[in-house]
Amino acid sequence: MTARPRRTERPRTVIFTDLDGTLLDLRTGSWKPAEPTLRELQARGVPVVLCSAKTRAEILPLREELGIADPFLVENGGALYIPKGYFSFAVPHDREFEDWDVLELGLPYAEIRRRIQTIRRELGIRFSGFGDLSAEEVAGLTGLSREEAERAKAREYDETLLLGGLSPGERDRVLRALERAGLRWTHGGVFYHALGARTDKGKAVRALIDLYRREHGEVFSVGMGDSRNDEPLLRAVDLPVLVQKPDGTWEDLSPSPPRLRRVEGVGPEGWRRAVERLLDQGALEPELEWG
Ligand SMILES: [Mg+2]
Numbered sequence: 253m254t255a256r257p258r259r260t261e262r263p264r265t266v267i268f269t270d271l272d273g274t275l276l277d278l279r280t281g282s283w284k285p286a287e288p289t290l291r292e293l294q295a296r297g298v299p300v301v302l303c304s305a306k307t308r309a310e311i312l313p314l315r316e317e318l319g320i321a322d323p324f325l326v327e328n329g330g331a332l333y334i335p336k337g338y339f340s341f342a343v344p345h346d347r348e349f350e351d352w353d354v355l356e357l358g359l360p361y362a363e364i365r366r367r368i369q370t371i372r373r374e375l376g377i378r379f380s381g382f383g384d385l386s387a388e389e390v391a392g393l394t395g396l397s398r399e400e401a402e403r404a405k406a407r408e409y410d411e412t413l414l415l416g417g418l419s420p421g422e423r424d425r426v427l428r429a430l431e432r433a434g435l436r437w438t439h440g441g442v443f444y445h446a447l448g449a450r451t452d453k454g455k456a457v458r459a460l461i462d463l464y465r466r467e468h469g470e471v472f473s474v475g476m477g478d479s480r481n482d483e484p485l486l487r488a489v490d491l492p493v494l495v496q497k498p499d500g501t502w503e504d505l506s507p508s509p510p511r512l513r514r515v516e517g518v519g520p521e522g523w524r525r526a527v528e529r530l531l532d533q534g535a536l537e538p539e540l541e542w543g
Contacts, residue, residue: 263470271304273478277519286520289527309403329456330358330409358409359448367433382412410447454484479503495522
């Protein structure tokens with residue numbers, strides 16, 4: 253009697269998603285177009301991992317509103333927050349915060365601030381970061397409420413810089429000095445960010461995929477983003493998806509990450525369409541074709 257081949261279990265699907273401009277509308281912050289689809293994923297037990305430049309203080313209330321119980325990463329990959337007991341094994345962590353194990357991948361904020369102070373002194377160029385400003389000043393600059401500005405200021409691994417008042421030459425000198433000081437910078441449209449040279453969303457996503465593998469065996473990872481800032485995330489997953497920007501274009505990531513899918517739909521509308529397409533095509537299996 254010949255043994256029948258054993259049915260292999262489906263890989264565990266995990267969705268990693270950017271927030272601003274992807275799951276959240278860039279202008280209004282709304283995620284309502286994606287709500288039914290998000291609920292469907294939750295009903296099927298598909299984890300949704302929020303991956304943003306936002307701080308823990310900003311993500312926690314949002315996560316509550318979205319009804320998501322999965323780990324998340326903060327400040328462009330500065331740290332991973334994993335609920336205690338989420339995995340069946342003890343998760344190696346750097347510190348604990350309330351009911352969370354925290355894996356720190358970024359440079360501590362105080363160290364980033366210290367290096368920025370040195371740069372300001374050495375170059376003699378005046379510029380400020382969120383750490384130099386009051387919550388009222390941040391609110392005035394960003395259009396956030398005072399409470400939201402307070403949360404945006406609660407930074408742990410990434411400093412937001414205001415370089416708009418500098419001449420192009422001064423700005424370039426500051427950016428080069430950040431690189432020499434072992435920092436990486438990104439530009440999010442209005443503000444610049446300074447963070448540890450080896451910190452990015454992709455590194456944090458890979459660390460989390462490893463934990464999911466340890467728990468579930470094979471994992472099929474989907475990544476959703478809208479901008480260059482998401483490129484490391486999109487390169488870290490099996491299926492990278494770009495949603496459209498408000499002007500209907502897709503970010504140019506050339507050379508494109510392998511297997512990149514560009515979905516029609518701006519922000520949460522594109523998010524909804526991409527996930528529905530995956531659900532329609534046999535619930536998120538790696539072999540699926542995206543016609
Ligand atoms: Mg974004």
